[in-house]
Amino acid sequence: MSNAYKRFPQTLSATVPKVVLTVPAATTAIVKSIWIANNDTLDADITLTFSPSGVGKHFLVPLKTITTKEYIDILSQTGSGPLILEATDELTITSSISDVYVVASALLVDRN
Numbered sequence: 001m002s003n004a005y006k007r008f009p010q011t012l013s014a015t016v017p018k019v020v021l022t023v024p025a026a027t028t029a030i031v032k033s034i035w036i037a038n039n040d041t042l043d044a045d046i047t048l049t050f051s052p053s054g055v056g057k058h059f060l061v062p063l064k065t066i067t068t069k070e071y072i073d074i075l076s077q078t079g080s081g082p083l084i085l086e087a088t089d090e091l092t093i094t095s096s097i098s099d100v101y102v103v104a105s106a107l108l109v110d111r112n
Contacts, residue, residue, distance in 0.1 A: 002110045003107055003108065003109050003110070004107070004108045004110075005105070005106075005107055005108075006105070006106055006107075006108055007103055007104070007105050007106075008020050008021045008102075008103065008104040008105075008106070009101070009102065009103045010093070010101070010102045010103075011100075011101055011102075012093060012094070012095040012098065012100040012101070012102060013095075013098050014095065014096065014097050014098045015094065015095075015096065016094070017049075017092050017093070017094045018092065018093055018094070018102070019090050019091070019092050020034075020091050020092065020093055020102055020104045021085070021090070021091040021104050021106065022054070022088065022089075022090050022091075023085045023086060023087055023088060023089045023090075023108075024087065024108065025087050025088060026087055026110065026111045026112050027087055027108050027109060027110055027111060028084065028085070028086055028087070028108075028109045028111060029084070029085040029086075029089070029106040029107070029108055029109075030082050030083075030084055030106060030107040030109065031075070031082060031083040031084075031085060031091065031104055031105070031106040032075075032082050032105050032106065032107065033073045033075055033076070033103075033104070033105045034048070034073065034074045034075050034083075034091075034093075034102065034103075034104045034105075035071060035072070035073050035074075035102065035103045035104075035105075036066055036071065036072055036073075036074055036093070036100065036101070036102050037070075037071035037100065037101045037102075038066040038067065038068055038069065038070050038071070038097075038099070038100050039069070039099045039100065039101060040068060040097050040098065040099035040100065041068055042068060042097050043065050043066065043067050043068055043097075044065070044066045044095050044096055044097045044100050045063055045064070045065050045095070045096035046061065046063070046064045046065075046066055046074070046093060046094070046095055046096075046100070047059065047061060047062060047063055047064075047093070047094045048060045048061035048064075048074060048091070048092070048093050049091075049092045049093075049094075050083075050085065050089055050090060050091050050092070051089065051090040051092065052086070052089055053086075053087075053088045053089060054088050054089070054090050057092075060080075060083070061074060061078055064077070064078070066100070085106075087111075091104060
């Protein structure tokens with residue numbers, strides 16, 4: 001059993017859901033932070049969802065506005081602690097505009 005700290009960077013396109021993290025098989029992910037930076041001249045409306053085993057959609061953050069040129073850690077901003085995801089779970093982020101950047105940081109724990 002091994003642990004590995006990983007980061008998962010993504011660039012978001014307007015209104016296109018983007019899978020930021022798919023947890024590998026036989027692994028648990030402890031997501032410590034999800035930094036989102038709005039580099040556009042417009043405000044960005046962000047939604048954060050997860051899909052257990054890649055199926056369905058559960059809203060973790062149904063709507064958060066990030067003003068122009070602002071960056072936040074959405075987990076700490078919403079008062080959440082670390083997010084625990086299990087094997088094959090997917091973490092997805094959608095933005096209302098382009099020019100938005102995301103970096104999720106997680107500890108991947110191999111359960112073998």
